[in-house]
Amino acid sequence: MGAVLSSQIVQTVLLGAALLGLISGALGAFALLRGQSLLGDTVSHAALPGIVLGFLIAGGRDLGAILTGAALSGGLAALAVIAITRQTRLKPDAALGVVLGVSFAIGIVLLSHAQGQSGAASAGLSAFLFGQAAATLRSDLWIMGGLALAALSILALVWKEAKLVSFDPDFAQAIGLPVGGVQALLTVMVALAIVAGLQMVGVILMVALLIAPAAAARQWARSLGAMVFLSMGFAVASGVIGALISAGARGLATGPVVVLVATGFVALSMLAAPGRGLVWQELARRRRARNLRSDQVLGTIHALARAHDDPDYPAEQGMLRLEHRAATDAALSDLTARGLLRETTHAPETTPHWQLTPKGRARAEALEKGAKDA
Template sequence: MDITEYIQLVFTDYTLRTITLGTAVLGAATGMLGSFAVLRKQSLLGDAISHAALPGIAIAFLITGAKDTNTLLIGALVSGLIGTFWIRGIVTKTHLKSDTALGLILSLFFGFGMLLLTFIQKQPNANQAGLDKYLFGQAATLVESDVWLMAIVTGICLIVMLTFWKEFKILLFDADYTKTLGFNTKTIDILITSFIVLAIVLGLQTVGVVLMSAMLLAPAAAARQWTNSLAMMVFLAALFGAFSGVFGTAISATQNNLSTGPVIVLVASVFVVFSFVFSPSRGLLFKQIRFIKNRRDLELHKTLAFMHHIAETHEDISHPHAIKLLNNFQGYTRSTLQKLVEKDYVELKGNMWSLTKIGFETAANLYTKQVTENE
């Protein structure tokens, strides 16, 4: 199946269209809210919350006995929120650190959820099958109403975020200052956290509890590499998230036996790796290139300074000296000498070198003023 054919199919096929739209909306929402989680150093909160949502789903099912997506998600939301605030309680009231609290809530809630799920499986209720789709998610079970729900919730998140943009931003970067300005930091904090929980719960049906945290983190971590502005980062993260959803769905739809959730996560991870390597200002590739360039410049300067040191002792600055003299010097290589010649700082005659007038002046001013050309 080639690409045009696939795109046509996306517009004509109901299931494929729903899933593509659903994962795209989900990716955008999680990317957007994930930016806040990443910047607030709550990256792993998503992991903990998504696991903590499991018992909520099971309990909602036990109480209502029906498998209505919305009721189950409300259960997940409640138990996710309980988990979040318990984590907060552990961190603020005891000397246990946040990683312990996260790991505790994550595993304990998940284990309790599993107990309930296995308990439900033994119940004589024909309705119970398929609850375990929340473990790994099943994008194929998305229907149009689910996508509408996601879109509406994402819309509300967007509106709230834009309304409280200033407050969110200032709390993110300087919590103490926010407090002194008189903002109610606790409320803003709870608002952001609740929205993060909400985004996670929405994604459970599609990618499942185990992989949900990656949906939250990966787009945001990728977006962080390209910009230093919060607005841009949120926008980029939403974009990356949406594209991960679309591409992931496309890849899993064209292959047999590929569940959508893991593929989406892998696509998002590819975005992250690409951003880590190729981002112009922070990326590893350009950092390495800058590093090598700086080292070369430094060697060049060192050689020039050394030459200047020798030339200084003579009245005629262009008095030729043997290349052998330079051999003891660490920064010297044949290529640095060649570079210096190219720059007209040095003249070579046979086995002798001599500084030119420009070379001498540059060397004299090397450590007294910034040389602009290397910036």
């Protein structure tokens, strides 16, 4: 591992992955909350025409020109989706499909043309489809860092407006906020995030890195601020871990590995996140089922005590088993542990009997009252 980390190429890729994680994690959270996951896919595909045009205009692999072209074409595609949705009767998913298909088709045509030019094939334009992290230069990090700084600075300036527009656009419009302008700004910033990741992850996979960390963070966070910071953390971790795995194993492309790591965070979050994870939900379901069975047994003992006009009436365990079958023993143990029942004897019988404690009697009466009110 030390030999891997000492490589200048690996260090450059790790720094690039961290920068990409910061911007994609922050803006991906807003894209997810605004239901714009597919918009990220559209913008990433729409960046391809700009990539090729930037290369043709610069006459070579000038990352600044290529990313500028990608930002312009991706931003125009995003604004086109908004315009189509507002000015026509097409639904957002249809507008996204139209813009994605047309933009990507134009990009493929331009790519085919550019690769036929002298020296174009050696520039590795097709690498922008799936990314080529190893081709990242130290000078490229300044461009990525500038994009990250610009996007995060703008996000900090419009934080309150972006938060309100993301959660309640109707209220934001009612109090006079320029909802359309804020939405357009956030959309263009999503395009910036995608452009920043083209070199490392590529057009095809960038949307996954934009959305996956945000989806993982959504499972853990209870506030927007926490979600954004968690999303950034997951994205940075995905980039760094994916880059290290790729560097340590021959033949593994960095971009796909980064996306797989991010997907792993999503899977882990869906399973283990407190309160929302599938494991926690299953435990909660079982706890509710157990409490329901215990309450039923408690209600039976309370009914027997009232029928015998004896609040301390000892209910025989065998009789309870006839009523509640397999659930009886577990329910009795649970109720005893909670201080709602106590075990007793009832001479001359030798089998176990159970009495309500004052706490158990109060619980049974509360349950009975609740059932009547319902």
